[in-house]
Amino acid sequence: MSGGSSESSPLSGQNSLSSLSISKDNELSSESGCLSIVVLGASGDLAKKKTFPALFHLFQQGFLQSGEVHIFGYARSNLSDDGLRERIRGYLKGASDEHLSQFLQLVKYVSGSYDRVEGFELLNKAISEYETSKNNDSGSYRRLFYLALPPSVYPSVCKMIRSYCMSPSSHTGWTRVIVEKPFGKDLNTAEELSAELGQLFQEEQLYRIDHYLGKELVQNLLVLRFANRLFLPLWNRDNIANVQIVFKEDFGTEGRGGYFDQYGIIRDIIQNHLLQVFCLVAMEKPVSLKPEHIRDEKVKVLQSVEPIKHEEVVIGQYDGYKDDPTVPDDSNTPTFASVVLRVHNERWEGVPFILKAGKALNSRKAEIRVQFKDAPGDIFRCKKQGRNEFVIRLQPSEAMYMKLTVKKPGLEMATEQSELDLSYGMRYNGVKIPEAYERLILDTIRGDQQHFVRRDELRAAWEIFTPLLHDIDGGKLRSVPYKPGTRGPQEADELSRRMGYVQTHGYVWVPPTLSKV
Numbered sequence: 001m002s003g004g005s006s007e008s009s010p011l012s013g014q015n016s017l018s019s020l021s022i023s024k025d026n027e028l029s030s031e032s033g034c035l036s037i038v039v040l041g042a043s044g045d046l047a048k049k050k051t052f053p054a055l056f057h058l059f060q061q062g063f064l065q066s067g068e069v070h071i072f073g074y075a076r077s078n079l080s081d082d083g084l085r086e087r088i089r090g091y092l093k094g095a096s097d098e099h100l101s102q103f104l105q106l107v108k109y110v111s112g113s114y115d116r117v118e119g120f121e122l123l124n125k126a127i128s129e130y131e132t133s134k135n136n137d138s139g140s141y142r143r144l145f146y147l148a149l150p151p152s153v154y155p156s157v158c159k160m161i162r163s164y165c166m167s168p169s170s171h172t173g174w175t176r177v178i179v180e181k182p183f184g185k186d187l188n189t190a191e192e193l194s195a196e197l198g199q200l201f202q203e204e205q206l207y208r209i210d211h212y213l214g215k216e217l218v219q220n221l222l223v224l225r226f227a228n229r230l231f232l233p234l235w236n237r238d239n240i241a242n243v244q245i246v247f248k249e250d251f252g253t254e255g256r257g258g259y260f261d262q263y264g265i266i267r268d269i270i271q272n273h274l275l276q277v278f279c280l281v282a283m284e285k286p287v288s289l290k291p292e293h294i295r296d297e298k299v300k301v302l303q304s305v306e307p308i309k310h311e312e313v314v315i316g317q318y319d320g321y322k323d324d325p326t327v328p329d330d331s332n333t334p335t336f337a338s339v340v341l342r343v344h345n346e347r348w349e350g351v352p353f354i355l356k357a358g359k360a361l362n363s364r365k366a367e368i369r370v371q372f373k374d375a376p377g378d379i380f381r382c383k384k385q386g387r388n389e390f391v392i393r394l395q396p397s398e399a400m401y402m403k404l405t406v407k408k409p410g411l412e413m414a415t416e417q418s419e420l421d422l423s424y425g426m427r428y429n430g431v432k433i434p435e436a437y438e439r440l441i442l443d444t445i446r447g448d449q450q451h452f453v454r455r456d457e458l459r460a461a462w463e464i465f466t467p468l469l470h471d472i473d474g475g476k477l478r479s480v481p482y483k484p485g486t487r488g489p490q491e492a493d494e495l496s497r498r499m500g501y502v503q504t505h506g507y508v509w510v511p512p513t514l515s516k517v
């Protein structure tokens with residue numbers, strides 16, 4: 001790995017990948033020069049809770065180096081450099097005061113509106129001053145814009161960036177733009193947004209972020225599926241009865257009711273995060289690990305999804321959701337949904353994929369549960385012990401475990417359900433698992449689009465959900481009420497049963513301990 005800057009990073013600089021990028025043929029190539037990272041919407045929630053902490057962690061690990069990088073916050077609020085630094089300081093954890101102040105010194109603030117020339121001219125001036133101050137004639141000028149903003153201002157902000165803030169053509173380098181979801185509200189609005197941004201930037205410059213693609217166990221899915229002989233012959237309709245991809249939160253919309261009510265849980269979680277996970281579980285093996293090969297396969301599997309049937313959907317809304325003054329009294333917006341996807345291809349015909357997400361439920365977790373069919377000719381008569389299940393828990397406490405039937409230890413020939421267990425906390429004790437945003441911002445700097453959503457992928461995703469969303473918006477499906485702190489509507493468990501999911505009864509997990517060797 002090449003070192004890049006001569007100025008030292010807090011952690012010795014041995015991670016200095018700020019100067020490495022993944023070229024089109026997936027080889028690492030080196031880049032040096034100035035890197036300007038601009039966080040637009042710097043005064044907002046996402047910026048302070050996710051974007052700046054992610055940048056800080058990259059800095060701490062030496063991926064961003066003082067000598068090469070400068071960070072600009074841009075927003076309408078009237079703040080000074082120190083004002084922004086104070087605002088984000090409390091969210092930057094786990095470092096010495098010295099590292100923290102080194103990082104904060106890299107952060108500058110520019111105030112301006114999102115649709116006026118003056119602000120963007122000021123921003124460009126600030127970036128250029130930094131670039132020329134580095135006396136960087138041979139190196140490249142790299143400009144990364146992170147849009148931590150409501151999507152309504154994406155088009156005007158992107159026009160301004162395109163007109164006033166691009167990396168100067170007098171130097172080598174690049175301009176890249178990270179855009180946050182929601183990418184539209186349905187197929188038409190998403191296509192309009194794509195067309196507007198597409199007129200301003202090449203697809204290679206646009207990074208549509210879905211932070212679930214940055215989670216450790218989501219990134220593990222391709223390795224798991226395609227590097228393990230064990231799974232290759234099993235991963236299909238002959239062996240798998242059903243797949244559940246589940247997101248649960250144990251809190252409600254909490255002050256975000258106004259935003260949430262415009263979108264609902266399908267647009268907020270299922271159409272993007274869970275569908276991305278679904279792609280990685282269901283897609284065919286890509287030709288190689290090149291981003292385009294992977295994304296080609298994702299598009300193919302999305303295009304093989306059949307139209308969603310109303311009778312294979314349950315939507316719900318928790319009691320008390322409408323107490324939020326920003327939510328209309330007659331809102332039908334779902335805070336819970338369970339939606340069955342069916343893939344019309346040779347591998348998956350007949351296997352239901354149940355995508356379930358809900359707020360204000362009984363627990364917080366995100367997991368993939370692959371349930372296998374019963375073993376034929378069961379001489380142990382052990383069906384009561386449950387089916388094999390392979391569970392990948394994305395959060396909290398990353399783990400993957402295979403529930404399987406074993407002989408109960410003892411003199412009798414009795415069976416019970418147990419597990420092969422890979423709990424990351426135990427197996428990778430002390431290893432820090434990177435935050436999703438951290439990883440994805442680093443990918444952007446490296447020019448690796450593998451974990452970002454391509455335009456045709458987005459289109460295919462909206463094609464699946466738009467008819468259902470329009471029917472919900474038009475009142476053709478009604479949200480069933482459910483009590484906060486429960487599993488959601490009973491109708492959803494009923495739907496899972498109808499889809500062939502067989503719940504295991506009597507399985508008790510005993511967390512492993514090495515103390516009784």
Ligand SMILES: NC(=O)C1=CN([C@@H]2O[C@H](COP(=O)(O)OP(=O)(O)OC[C@H]3O[C@@H](n4cnc5c(N)ncnc54)[C@H](OP(=O)(O)O)[C@@H]3O)[C@@H](O)[C@H]2O)C=CC1
Binds near residue numbers: 244391400401487507
């Ligand atoms: N390494 C580790 O950390 C391991 C942990 N464990 C723990 O052991 C416990 C049991 O594991 P496991 O059996 O996999 O998970 P659970 O018992 O939590 O859930 C199993 C499945 O049953 C569903 N379910 C739960 N209650 C009902 C109900 N009343 N009606 C219909 N469906 C229901 C769940 O749905 P839903 O998803 O909606 O809740 C889920 O799909 C869990 O807490 C698990 O985290 C087990 C093995 C390894």
Ligand SMILES: O=C1O[C@H](COP(=O)(O)O)[C@@H](O)[C@H](O)[C@H]1O
Binds near residue numbers: 249268269366
């Ligand atoms: O995108 C979103 O994700 C969060 C959940 O993210 P996680 O990484 O904590 O699982 C969710 O709370 C929010 O509603 C949604 O917009």
